Amino acid sequence: MKILAKTERLILRNWTESDIDAYAKIVADPEVMKYIGKGQPRDRVYAEKFVLRMIRHQENQGWMRFAVGLVRTGDLVGFCGFEIADGVIDFGWRYARNCWGKGYGGEAALAARDLGRGWFHLKGIESKSFSENAGSIKIFHRLGMTFLRESQEGGKRVVHYGFPDDEIKNA
Numbered sequence: 001m002k003i004l005a006k007t008e009r010l011i012l013r014n015w016t017e018s019d020i021d022a023y024a025k026i027v028a029d030p031e032v033m034k035y036i037g038k039g040q041p042r043d044r045v046y047a048e049k050f051v052l053r054m055i056r057h058q059e060n061q062g063w064m065r066f067a068v069g070l071v072r073t074g075d076l077v078g079f080c081g082f083e084i085a086d087g088v089i090d091f092g093w094r095y096a097r098n099c100w101g102k103g104y105g106g107e108a109a110l111a112a113r114d115l116g117r118g119w120f121h122l123k124g125i126e127s128k129s130f131s132e133n134a135g136s137i138k139i140f141h142r143l144g145m146t147f148l149r150e151s152q153e154g155g156k157r158v159v160h161y162g163f164p165d166d167e168i169k170n171a
């Protein structure tokens with residue numbers, strides 16, 4: 001396991017096949033998946049495909065949606081990072097429900113932003129969320145992202161955010 005960034009409480013690291021079961025538990029939670037795609041929980045097959053895809057990304061390009069673990073225990077609590085989607089570098093995150101409301105999302109996102117923009121020199125990064133997902137929109141603002149546009153997915157309003165002029169504001 002390679003640690004790519006460390007905050008006071010979290011580590012951002014590469015994925016290993018041993019993460020599949022823990023990630024499967026996260027994506028099986030209907031509340032976690034509420035704002036993802038069609039809002040349906042996912043199974044272990046989905047989790048396995050995701051983890052193996054992230055392992056390929058880390059081998060081929062170095063950056064990915066980084067596995068996020070707790071410094072204290074090393075337990076996987078979710079992911080935060082980047083993946084090419086719809087022709088842009090999508091900045092996204094997903095966390096186990098028992099981690100919500102603790103500030104982990106913003107903490108990991110700041111570290112991932114700095115990795116992506118500083119170490120990997122990524123440009124044109126965007127994030128999107130269903131408009132009712134207040135937690136993610138709060139993180140967009142904390143990162144210094146600004147509103148870009150709206151779209152529709154599955155009949156729901158989606159908001160897109162990005163970094164203005166590819167500059168990072170200090171959070």
